[in-house]
Amino acid sequence: MAQLWAKKFYNSKEWRALRERLIVEAHFLCAECGENYLKDSAQLVGHHIKELTPANIHDPNIALNPANVKIICRRCHDKEHRRFEFGNEHNIFIVYGSPCSGKNSYVNQVSQRGDLIVDLDAIYQAISGCPYHWHPNGFKKIAFAVRDTLIDQIRMRVGYWNDAYIIGGYPRKLQREQLAFKLGAELIFIETTREQAKLIAMASRGTQGKEWCEYIDRWFDSFEP
Ligand SMILES: [Zn+2]
Numbered sequence: 350m351a352q353l354w355a356k357k358f359y360n361s362k363e364w365r366a367l368r369e370r371l372i373v374e375a376h377f378l379c380a381e382c383g384e385n386y387l388k389d390s391a392q393l394v395g396h397h398i399k400e401l402t403p404a405n406i407h408d409p410n411i412a413l414n415p416a417n418v419k420i421i422c423r424r425c426h427d428k429e430h431r432r433f434e435f436g437n438e439h440n441i442f443i444v445y446g447s448p449c450s451g452k453n454s455y456v457n458q459v460s461q462r463g464d465l466i467v468d469l470d471a472i473y474q475a476i477s478g479c480p481y482h483w484h485p486n487g488f489k490k491i492a493f494a495v496r497d498t499l500i501d502q503i504r505m506r507v508g509y510w511n512d513a514y515i516i517g518g519y520p521r522k523l524q525r526e527q528l529a530f531k532l533g534a535e536l537i538f539i540e541t542t543r544e545q546a547k548l549i550a551m552a553s554r555g556t557q558g559k560e561w562c563e564y565i566d567r568w569f570d571s572f573e574p
């Protein structure tokens with residue numbers, strides 16, 4: 350079960366900056382299995398060696414101490430915490446924000462095996478066989494239909510899973526609040542600036558960088574806080 354009390358911490362500016370810095374210092378390598386995640390750094394999470402608790406999470410000497418944080422990949426993180434059991438309580442989260450704001454990084458940090466993740470990028474990849482983050486235009490309608498079907502299954506609580514994370518832009522307030530209401534979900538906003546998101550797009554999306562800057566502009570132009 351995800352630790353609800355830690356969710357705010359993992360979305361804080363301080364934690365996100367520390368995680369980023371440590372990933373660069375680790376040269377994008379997982380400290381456990383040694384795999385290189387340069388092309389998909391969202392898979393890397395910061396694991397607290399002395400485990401976070403509600404009592405110590407506000408203590409920067411533990412929660413934000415670089416010596417207490419190990420950069421490992423999501424797969425190794427699940428093993429580290431032996432996260433394989435299923436609970437019977439479902440928490441549903443809608444994680445929203447601009448493209449390239451770090452939504453996937455956040456979800457990978459707080460989710461665990463047994464959680465359901467609805468990610469439009471992953472749907473595009475599954476149905477097109479194209480690289481992650483590449484959105485062939487003709488696939489848009491069907492990708493959205495697959496996502497909406499998954500969201501419907503979540504609403505009806507079909508299957509056995511722990512928590513569910515729905516990752517999306519959701520710039521319009523009414524749209525995301527209606528979805529949250531329909532699902533009984535909590536909204537989590539991953540904040541960034543237009544400039545910062547574009548820097549990440551140009552650095553990480555290769556030849557698609559320019560296209561992603563357009564998505565980012567579109568998101569910020571329609572965003573309602
Ligand atoms: Zn690993």
Ligand SMILES: [Zn+2]
Binds near residue numbers: 396397426429430
């Ligand atoms: Zn951990």
